Amino acid sequence: MEASKVIHAIYTDDDILMSAVKSVKAQKHHIEEIYTPFPVHGLDKAMGLAPTRIAITAFLYGLVGLVVSVVMMDYIMIEDWPQDIGGKPSFSYLENMPAFVPIMFELTVFFAAHLMVITFYLRSRMWPFKKAENPDPRTTDDHFLMEIAVHGNTDELENLLKETGAVEINIIDKEDAH
Structure with a gap:
């Protein structure tokens, strides 16, 4: 069943990640989450997140x-x-x-x-002794991970992500991802 699958696209540069987010959003794909080793300025606006209160x-x-x-x-x-x-x-x-x-x-x-x-x-639901929800430990060091839900458009998404500069693309079951 493809509805429970996600694509993890890994990037090694925050500027490439920002342009990739803009390209993915321009193609009307929904980005579930982005994991970064440090805060990336403007990423919330590029993802279309509502301003914080x-x-x-x-x-x-x-x-x-x-x-x-x-x-x-x-x-x-x-x-x-x-x-x-x-x-x-x-x-x-x-x-x-x-x-x-x-x-x-x-x-x-x-x-x-x-x-x-x-x-x-x-x-942020960060309770004491909570298990980390990071799908790839490299995102705590020097990699950036974009998680996109798959809805029967795997090939199209993979091609788009390769064009945006992703160094690695993995298709993962959502239950196994966390």
Whole structure:
């Protein structure tokens, strides 16, 4: 059954990979995944992936950190245990806010950074002790792999990939690939 098969095209140069992705997309083939040893600038746009919304979550996590810092400092330094530090009594939060700015900044960054890492791991399904899903170990060193689903067009795809500069083309069962 050809529907469960994929073609793995291996490239040795990121510039050749980028032009190959553009050629494959121009021929209306669907690229399942691309494995690279390092991030390739512009590859997401060439593949037609939607822009990420992770920056929005970073901003929201920073706001959470800012709110937590303001509430925490107001409660601790003004309500719960007010102290006269250096002759400056703690009558209100606004009078003492300039002294609290570094804490507000640090907690904003702390919340944004830590919650972003957690979000990244959850979104990419990278659990602790998860087995790697890399189909070819060479893609962690110096090779690039393009995975394309086969739908009865094996010869056409192989010819197209050879023209784009693939150094190796393998047809693999999807169940065996991962």
